[in-house]
Amino acid sequence: MAQTMTAAQAAGHGRAAPGIRLLGWIILALMAAFLINNVLNVGYGTPVLTAALGDMSQAGAIVPIGIYAVCLGIAIAFVLATGSTVLRTDGQRLHRFNLYFIRACFWAVLFVGIADATIAQLRVENLLPMFFSEETTRAMGRSAWVGPYIHMPLVALGFVVALFTRTLGFTWLTLMIVVAELLIVFLRFVFSYEQALMGDLVRYWYAALFLFASAYTLFDEGHVRVDVFYAGFTQRKRGAVNAVGSLFLGITTCAVILVIGLNGKTAIINSPVSNFEITQTGSVGMFIKYQMAAFLAVFAISMIIQFVSYLFEAVADYREEPGHRDHQPIAH
Known part of the structure; x- marks a missing residue:
């Protein structure tokens, strides 16, 4: 059985890696935006991102674009605000969730x-x-x-x-x-x-x-x-x-x-x-x-x-x- 580390134990282990952290959190942000957009599309007929980008004049086209923009903005802001966080701390944070x-x-x-x-x-x-x-x-x-x-x-x-x-x-x-x-x-x-x-x-x-x-x-x-x-x-x-x-x-x-x-x-x-x-x-x-x-x-x-x-x-x-x-x- 692997011995896990707490966030406190992992903190300070290593150097900051904003690039790879940004990549990881952007992946999660895109997934979150996709899931939210999917619920709105199935439940309320909101267009998906590809359809919205293809025809900006259709009703509700701004909604999926806004969802993706907000999710990506939150991910980028989080990484910038926690620039000193090391990779193992982020890894343990995601694992606990x-x-x-x-x-x-x-x-x-x-x-x-x-x-x-x-x-x-x-x-x-x-x-x-x-x-x-x-x-x-x-x-x-x-x-x-x-x-x-x-x-x-x-x-x-x-x-x-x-x-x-x-x-x-x-x-x-x-x-x-x-x-x-x-x-x-x-x-x-x-x-x-x-x-x-x-x-x-x-x-x-x-x-x-x-x-x-x-x-x-x-x-x-x-x-x-x-x-x-x-x-x-x-x-x-x-x-x-x-x-x-x-x-x-x-x-x-x-x-x-x-x-x-x-x-x-x-x-x-x-x-x-x-x-x-x-x-x-x-x-x-x-x-x-x-x-x-x-x-x-x-x-x-x-x-x-x-x-x-x-x-x-x-x-x-x-x-x-x-x-x-x-x-x-x-x-x-």
């Missing part, structure tokens, strides 16, 4: 999974009328109602709980997956009872576990690396390789995922999320397919943040600055 973001997402899917599975079970067994009015029972059969009125408050609760916890939630989610799998096997082979929602719940949590944990795995050097040459590199050479890889392979790949997945209302992420899409099992399954599409965006966002943090750390390693984190070798 990413830990909160991932932790919040884990708690959110835990809460949503339990709640939606419970509702689906009551709906399948026609038990909802025993606890709710006829109108509410009908509403709970529509994903367009369950999504905003049940799922979204639970997602918000996950972000609140994440403020007061320090664990990432891997343990809880992994435990719940094991419990769900055991319950499925027990009910299927002992009582010959099976419902579509059981498979939906396991797939939902599995998808969250692997996609959300990817960024933390990157921080802890846990991803598989073809290291025939890398293993023999010096710290300086490893820093150069990691910096180039983060910038031209990692960040660009995740950016492609976001651009393709959020490219208009009919894109592969935007479409299911905006329509609260469900699986073909319909009302007998869980209403969480749209969230599984959103997991791709969460994966790309968290990875871009972590890759920028990794970029800062890699450049600091290349410059042979103090504060390098040693990683325990991981056997693959």
Whole structure:
């Protein structure tokens, strides 16, 4: 397990690097502007940046331009205002934010999974009328109602709980997956009872576990690396390789995922999320397919943040600055 450094420990380790810091924060600013513009485009019809630049006379064209200008301005102003901040401090700052973001997402899917599975079970067994009015029972059969009125408050609760916890939630989610799998096997082979929602719940949590944990795995050097040459590199050479890889392979790949997945209302992420899409099992399954599409965006966002943090750390390693984190070798 890597030994992380606090911001206080990292402060003062190395020389100021305004150029690489500016590059990293501009990447994050562009991502933030793209996400904000995407929400406005899908929800309110605001044009995207490329359309606005192509026809400045169209209604709302100034909005995306203003969004990008503000985000870039904030990033540049932040770097200029914190000119003495060293790379490892920025890297740790981004990593801590990413830990909160991932932790919040884990708690959110835990809460949503339990709640939606419970509702689906009551709906399948026609038990909802025993606890709710006829109108509410009908509403709970529509994903367009369950999504905003049940799922979204639970997602918000996950972000609140994440403020007061320090664990990432891997343990809880992994435990719940094991419990769900055991319950499925027990009910299927002992009582010959099976419902579509059981498979939906396991797939939902599995998808969250692997996609959300990817960024933390990157921080802890846990991803598989073809290291025939890398293993023999010096710290300086490893820093150069990691910096180039983060910038031209990692960040660009995740950016492609976001651009393709959020490219208009009919894109592969935007479409299911905006329509609260469900699986073909319909009302007998869980209403969480749209969230599984959103997991791709969460994966790309968290990875871009972590890759920028990794970029800062890699450049600091290349410059042979103090504060390098040693990683325990991981056997693959």
